[in-house]
Amino acid sequence: MWKHRNVETSKCGNVEMWKHRNVETLKCGNIEMWKHRNVETSKCGNVEMWKRRNVETSKCGSIEMWKHRNVETSKCGNVEMWKRRNVETSKCGSVEMWKRRNVEASKCGNIEMWKHRNVEKTII
Structure with missing residues (x-):
């Protein structure tokens, strides 16, 4: 457990819980829970x-749940549920459910259900 740690560059392997950590660049392997993390x-x-993660650019592999995430550009593979996500451009592979998603342009592969989605251009 690390608390109140401000670093510019951190490379770690297994981290169980990080709280109140502001970093500019972070590369890690397995992380169970990150809270209150603002990264670029x-x-x-x-x-x-x-939870409560504001990023401009995020590239991740498998993510079970993202909540309260505002991103400009996100490229991900498997995402089970995204809630309250405002993006301008999103490119994803398999997405089970997206709710309350406002995008201008979205290009996705397999999407089972989209709810409350205002789009100008959708290419599926």
């Missing part, structure tokens, strides 16, 4: 839950 660039593999 984050590249991670398996993340179970991210």
